[in-house]
Amino acid sequence: EGGEPSLNRPGFPSVNVPELDELFSTMRDKCFQTSKYPVIFIFELHCRDSVQQKLATMLKTFLGFGLNKDFENCTPEDCKERFLVVADASQAGEGESATVHKALKELCTFEMHPFQGSLGAIQKQFDANKAMAGKQILRLKDAHLELNMEKGEVFANFNDKHLSYWIPRNETTNSFAADAWALGVQM
Structure with a gap:
């Protein structure tokens, strides 16, 4: 303004x-x-x-x-x-x-980095940027979260090394965070 x-x-x-x-x-x-x-x-x-x-x-x-x-x-x-x-x-x-x-x-x-492409590609991008190690956050919307939750262990392993942030807005009225937390989504 x-x-x-x-x-x-x-x-x-x-x-x-x-x-x-x-x-x-x-x-x-x-x-x-x-x-x-x-x-x-x-x-x-x-x-x-x-x-x-x-x-x-x-x-x-x-x-x-x-x-x-x-x-x-x-x-x-x-x-x-x-x-x-x-x-x-x-x-x-x-x-x-x-x-x-x-x-x-x-x-x-x-x-912050938006989810684009595949989880494997994002993992490589995050791992390759040594200067930003531990400082990158993957931002997920509901559709991305559901897609990655289907991959279970792969997504949990990603969250073991990196931060992820879920935005449960405008896409659902009844978000259930426990599923996301179970796979390691931190925020």
């Missing part, structure tokens, strides 16, 4: 959405009062590079102390009271950047 980062919640018209700076400030101040578990921000980016750069500045300003971008040798203790950032530009539309801007990428803990 007007070249500024904003939160968009399509399909949730009754939700009163705060400004991002207000949201980040509140989260910084109150997020870990009852639980020390990390908060994972998954940003689906539908914006130009200049807006992504402003978002990165906002994250540093409001959450800088709590951002954890080094996940490679991270222990569960290291993740307590931390914000983990995932940026996903793969859903970008016309006139929007299909890449994550460098300033935002530097703050990211993980990189």
Whole structure:
């Protein structure tokens, strides 16, 4: 909106959405009062590079102390009271950047990849990128999850080495997460 980062919640018209700076400030101040578990921000980016750069500045300003971008040798203790950032530009539309801007990428803990092709091809792609080892997340929609659940052990082995993220939205009204968790889907 007007070249500024904003939160968009399509399909949730009754939700009163705060400004991002207000949201980040509140989260910084109150997020870990009852639980020390990390908060994972998954940003689906539908914006130009200049807006992504402003978002990165906002994250540093409001959450800088709590951002954890080094996940490679991270222990569960290291993740307590931390914000983990995932940026996903793969859903970008016309006139929007299909890449994550460098300033935002530097703050990211993980990189999101949509399911395309076969699980074997994705496994090879993930394994070949040593620089991003352990930082790549496979994003699945319901149809992809069902397809991979049929492969059972192959999919479970993939999840043993890599992270996967299931998006149960707009495709089903009665998602049953236990099936996905049984095969190792983490988020």
